[in-house]
């Protein structure tokens with residue numbers, strides 16, 4: 001089987017449905033499913049589909065454990081609505097039967113030795129994991145999680161500095177530019193690669209350049225964090241036609257599942 005399974009659909013809605021079906025399969029096949037989750041615009045439709053499946057009693061999250069990819073560091077108290085913890089509750093957790101005891105975020109209330117806090121998070125993944133399916137969005141600069149360009153392949157959960165382009169993309173959610181966090185805690189590329197299956201979704205022409213570079217590179221290069229996925233054996237990349245618009249058709253046909 002191809003390492004990278006590329007699925008291009010006309011619309012985002014088609015991808016939302018297919019991605020939710022793949023996640024639902026993981027829930028049905030495992031008595032104690034472990035999911036890695038993402039925030040941002042891209043997964044919202046997938047979460048809506050999962051909620052519908054839960055309401056239709058097709059799936060349950062009762063025994064599911066989740067680990068989110070990242071969380072902002074230093075978010076202001078009155079900006080709590082922009083935290084990823086809040087996002088996940090609003091868009092998924094409060095609408096399904098998950099036990100919140102089984103929900104994990106990278107730690108942001110750090111002690112004197114943050115590396116101990118990060119290790120605890122990683123140890124928890126190792127204890128209940130591996131993550132059976134890691135959902136990813138894609139930054140316009142090719143980031144996955146908040147692993148920005150120049151992130152090493154062996155990176156694990158740690159504090160990261162967000163790049164000006166990521167800060168600018170994130171600023172639409174904040175009252176003013178000054179309120180946008182400049183740091184986050186993110187799973188590392190290596191943490192992501194430990195998961196059994198990866199499902200990356202990307203929509204719109206602003207993601208096209210990163211995808212074009214990804215398929216041209218065909219191996220890991222620090223300039224494009226997403227390229228770490230060339231080191232994984234089971235990756236789905238699901239994109240709409242706009243995101244696929246600059247892909248060289250010849251170089252992708254062998255990966256293509258229409």
Ligand code: F6R
Nearest residue numbers: 038039040041042137138139145
């Ligand atoms: C979010 C995350 C980020 C986003 C990416 C794309 O948890 O890890 O990598 O997936 O920035 O964001 P959207 O989907 O808003 O375009």
